[in-house]
Amino acid sequence: MSENIKQIRVALRNCGFINPESIDEYIAADGYEALGRVLTEKTPEEATKEIIDSGLRGRGGGGFPTGVKWDIARKVESDQKYVVCNADEGDPGAFMDRSILEGDPHSVIEAMAINGYCIGADKGLVYIRAEYPLAIERLKTALDQAREYGLLGEDIFGTGFNFDIEIRYGAGAFVCGEETALINSMEGHRGEPTFKPPFPAQSGYLGKPTNVNNVETFANIPVIFNKGAEWFASIGTEKSTGTKVFALAGKINNVGLIEVPMGTTLREVIFEIGGGIKDGKKFKSVQTGGPSGGCLTEKHLDTPIDFDNLLESGSMMGSGGMIVMDEDDCMVSVARFYLDFTVEESCGKCTPCRVGNKRLYELLDIISKGNGSNNDLDKLRNLGEVIIDTSLCGLGQTSPNPVLSTMDNFWDEYLAHVEDQRCPAGQCKDLIRYEVIEENCVGCTACARNCPVNCISGERKEIHHIDQSLCIKCGACFEKCRFNAISVS
Amino acid sequence: MSAIKIKLRENDLQQLKEVCSSFNNEAGELINVLHKAQSIFGYLPAEVQEVIAKELNVSVAKVYGVVTFYSFFTMVPRGRHPISICTGTACYVRGAEKVLDEFKRILKVPVGEATPDGKFSITGLRCVGACGLAPVVLVGDKTYGRVAPDGVKEILKEYEDK
Amino acid sequence: MEKIKVKIDNRLVEVEKGTTILEAARKLDVNIPTLCYMNLGDMDIEHRPGGCRICVVEVEGRRNLAPSCATDCHDGMEVKTHSIRVLNARRTVMELMLSDHPFECLTCAKSGKCDLQSMAIKLGIRDIHYQGEKSTYKPDFSPAILRDMDKCIMCRRCEKMCNEVQTVGVLSGIYRGFEAVVAPAFERDLDHSECTYCGQCVAVCPTAALTEVDHTNQVLRALADPAKTVVVQTAPAVRAALGEEFGMEPGTLVTGKMVAALRQLEFDYVFDTDFAADLTIMEEGAEILGRLGKFLAGDKDVKLPVLTSCCPGWVSFFEYHFPDQRDIPSTARSPQQMFGAVAKTWFAEKIKKDRKDMVVVSIMPCVAKKYECTREEFATGGNPDVDYSLSTRELANLIKRANIDFNKLPDEDFDGPMGESTGAGVIFGTTGGVIEAATRSAYEIYTKKPLDKVDFKQLRGMEGIREATVDFNGFPLKIGIAHGLGNARKLLENIRAGKSEFHAIEIMACPGGCIGGGGQPLHHGNSEILKARQKAIYREDSGKPIRKSHENPSIIKLYEEYLGEPLGEKAHQLLHTRYFDRGREIVIEADVKEEQ
Secondary structure: OOOOOOOOOOOOOOOOOOOOOOHHHHHHOOOOHHHHHHHHHOOHHHHHHHHHHHOOEOOOOOOOEHHHHHHHHHHOOOOOOEEEEEEOOOOOOOOHHHHHHHHOHHHHHHHHHHHHHHHOOOEEEEEEEOOOHHHHHHHHHHHHHHHHOOOOEEEEOOOOEEEEEEEEEEOOOHHHHOHHHHHHHHOOOOOOOOOOOOOOOOOOHHHOOEEEEEHHHHHHHHHHHHHOHHHHHHOEOOOOEOEEEEEEEEOEOOOEEEEEEOOOEHHHHHHHHOOOEHHHOOEEEEEEOHHHOOEEEHHHOOOEOOHHHHHHOOOOOOOOEEEEEEOOOOHHHHHHHHHHHHHHHOOOOOHHHHHHHHHHHHHHHHHHOOOOOHHHHHHHHHHHHHHHHHOOOHHHHHOOHHHHHHHHHOHHHHHHHHHOOOOOOOOOHHHOOEEEOOOOOOOOOHHHHHOOOOOEEOOOOOOOEEOOOOOOOOOHHHHHOOOOOEEEO | OOOOEEEEOHHHHHHHHHHHHHOOOOHHHHHHHHHHHHHHHOOOOHHHHHHHHHHHOOOHHHHHHHHHHOOOOOOOOOOOEEEEEEOOHHHHHOOHHHHHHHHHHHHOOOOOOEOOOOOEEEEEEOOOOOHHHOOOEEEOOEEEOOOOHHHHHHHHHOOOOO | OOEEEEEEOOEEEEEEOOOEHHHHHHHOOOOOOOOOOEEEHHHOEEEOOOOOOOOEEEEOOOOOOEEOOOOEOOOOEEEEOOOHHHHHHHHHHHHHHHHOOOOOHHHOOOOOOOHHHHHHHHOOOOOOOOOOOOOOOOOEEOOOEEEOHHHOOOOOHHHHHHHHHOOOOOOEEEOOHHHOEEEOHHHOOHHHOOOOOOOHHHHHOOOOOEEEOOOHHHHHHHHHOOOOEEEEEEOHHHHHOHHHHHOOOOOOOOHHHHHHHHHHOOOOEEEEHHHHHHHHHHHHHHHHHHHHHHHHOOOOOOOOOEEOOOOHHHHHHHHHHOHHHOOOEOOEOOHHHHHHHHHHHHHHHHOOOOHHHEEEEEEEOOOHHHHHOOOHHHEEOOEEOOOEEEEHHHHHHHHHHOOOOHHHOOOOOOOOOOOOOOHHHHHHHOOOHHHHHHHHHHHHHHHOOOOOOOOOHHHOOOOOEEEEEEEEOOEEEEEEEEEOHHHHHHHHHHHHOOOOOOOEEEEEOOOOHHHHOOOOOOOOOOHHHHHHHHHHHHHHHHOOOOOOHHHOHHHHHHHHHHHOOOOOHHHHHHHEOOOOOOOOEEEEOOOHHHHO
16 A cells, blocks of 8 residues: 555554564663663553553544553452453454554553553463464464563563463454453353443453453554654544554545544545545445444535544544445445444344344335335334444444435435335346347357346347346346446336 | 164264363363364364363253354364355355355255265355455355355365365 | 432432332332333342333433432432433333234233233333334243243343352343344253253243243143142142132241142042152151261261252252252152052052043142153153143242132142141241251151140241251250352352361252242232242141151151151152252363374
């Protein structure tokens, strides 16, 4: 990805610049300096205050002030506390945590140790996706090196502070991004969330006070101490300080990770950094916040991106996935796609998420097949709102966002499906027909040869015909025809 | 009213016991143990779960409850060349569904199952973090990027004699 | 304790810190509906997964609705339990639950007693706006419990009972999302699991996902068969609960009406399991004194403590989980099986009937009894000692079906000789009762002195594990009591570790003992009901003219006429049993392909 003036690297400061398998290179880049200073010069209270002052908010989705979270865990009295790093990156289309762990694992280790010192924990755990073998390998290497250098283990920097880190593996459950589910999973249980309070800061891993932050949040910590809370707070907006890493993907020219100051607009991200829409197509929507974020539209392009603005627009920051869609994407299908994901990833514990999301999906499916009614649209909205209002954890409390936001922003498209049985984007299979435009067909047989179900008939140099009863609407004929002789309607 | 018997090969049993004891037979390590066991056996048949339950002193029902909760764990053997099609959002908007359909059509097996000869199996995968290459297909450890439906045959061809 | 003030539906209430919204509302007589929540206070069983979301309420200043069962009050909190937002949400959640539930209410076994059904009525559901796929699962038929998981609403109460309370560990949540359900490992049937059939899952299931296997039709057929002599026995705890099925207050004793009803149902002989309970005391008491005697004589190999063995759920439990300890429990059969064995021998001879022409039916507060009477060792030539075991609930259904107005029935007496019993027999129905009955007799036999006071109050109560020492002429007899298999497990683990100091222990699988059995009228999470039943049992005991088993004249006659001595040869053959090692075993498979 081309470097752009609008980007600032804070969380990704070392990624790609240092050898992630060398602790010396990390140290040369001011690594472990923050830990040293915190341990020797600051009380846990002072260090925690620094994080509060920086205004850093959790990068995993919720946007809860990190320092405040630490402070709560710090104040709870207990013989044992834990620091947990959530590296179970589950949002499809987001891979910033993987990149940080692969490119700069020491920054996370250093931050966890600082966190341990601040709250009074001597044990850290990294809960990482088993599907990230390289990240796991590099993290293990980094842990060994840190132990060898005395940066983990006993009496770190001769201060009497002990801290070490263990690895726990995720096993493919999106809901484990929710911290209570994550803790259950680390304890060897089904990853079902439990109601809060008690918060993990009061009773977490093995019933002990536990602070959970995600990888990107931790990656910001050392810099805050190295450059100061004031410096960090000067980046971004008043209530969302610092930068945010986004994974740009979808119908956009430059895909990949970007890091921009909070407050950058979606337009700057998509059209300047992302290089605009692929194949010169028209921008339609951008989905932020992972599977339970919302789909934003043209009118949101100039809104500065921060936690609160995104929430207000009906979406959320999430962990920073950003999927760009163009005019060919049907928003009903997109909503259905996300619901398919939540239905599969719901843990099944509470009724609204277990049954409600399934019913939402089914309603969307009916609509995308042209069998929906206006009444179904009312049901969609009521159900979506009740699921948000009654679900036990963050997954259900946000899962209807893609539906509600697309209904808000693309109401006409829903109406077209329901009232005219028409998919304006031409994506809903059941609502489209591929037909041969007889006056253009030269009988080249390209479509027939490429049809996977052999439903196109016609002799060479004669007009071809598509058997609609067999057509699976894969679009192969449309793509292969060089004479514009296939129409989509 | 006879005892419930679990059949297992001596060698497998020994390996499993070693895995469990390497985690101090702690119930809290169940998920780590299951990961290890699946990497050894390729999947987690009932017998393996029974032994793990016994070694970690948790109920078999609980082990089964955990295995069926997490999508990473499987009770069906995978093919020699497991095909994973990323169904993450980026891949979806770039046509992963059609690629998946094409694999299913050619191999004539549904998602989650292996071909009768045990050669291929198809699974859907949530985002492998290679969204720049969307749509992405993994065959074993090998990654194929920007796969189009008509490229599926070619990919399979590579494994013709393997 | 710190006090806080909360406003619920515009009414102020002062509660202790740590009180949930649900509890605070109840103080104001505001009954917020609940479905998954369950609190059996006296037995320390609380279940609040916060999963059903029926009990949600609106809390001022909170973004989303709060589950009242799992949300603590805070000072100054303002709660609305029936705002339009709450009512709409609650109704929608209920409709969602119903949209994944079979509409079989008219023919459902639980109809009229179903918590889901009453909730639908309470919430005024007239239409289900959300329809779609329903989850379906393979039904599971075991000898005692039916699992029809299509009716499961994922309240997870059964899982709580099976794992945390009973520590049997047969059930677990499996899969996730819409497919999620509670099932045994690998979704095998219960009879391929380590299920003890204690029935506590059935006792707490709000719907008909878990019910007992219904044997009422078989019993009706037997009653209609002129060639069969049908004998019925009624367990002690049944008389203290049956009335609830007919609208009576919990704790109403209905012994006489029950006998009358059974006679109207045309059972040929209406007998009492209490008689067999007295018989059990003769055998078990003799065993305790025998082992104790050897122990006092310096025998180092004697197995102590003696554990009671009248509860089939408990027997299965130690066969599965503590097979190495299976020589410790008394070998005495349960009263149900002693009754069957004596009925089909001694009594059969008396009425000159072949056992094949006799049908023995038991009315039990229990689900495991259905399984117990199918155990092979309790049959002669394929003919079981007890043919059918009905739960208290099934008996109530039978009475209703026979158009009997139970409440207006006169009190009648059991038939002789197997209907005669003592107060010691009746207290078998509650936790602590068996060991108290045994102590009454063992004391008098051991010390050869009459008891000053028959009541051993130190053995009574509802605490999960209790202990007491009884002075046996200077010898301190240490007694342990556990009810609920989780509590039993604790005592057994101590025994296994050689740390137990007890001489005798009573164990009952169900919390509360048989009064809280899996076959009793549903308590719907109200533990006051169990306490009322317990009181009734002790009332029945104190009203009996004879209160010690060894003084039961019919029992004395049975030994004189037929059995000889307790633990004698005949007694051994008819009244004792053996236990099996049913622990999980790993078998190494010889596999020749290994080397290939």
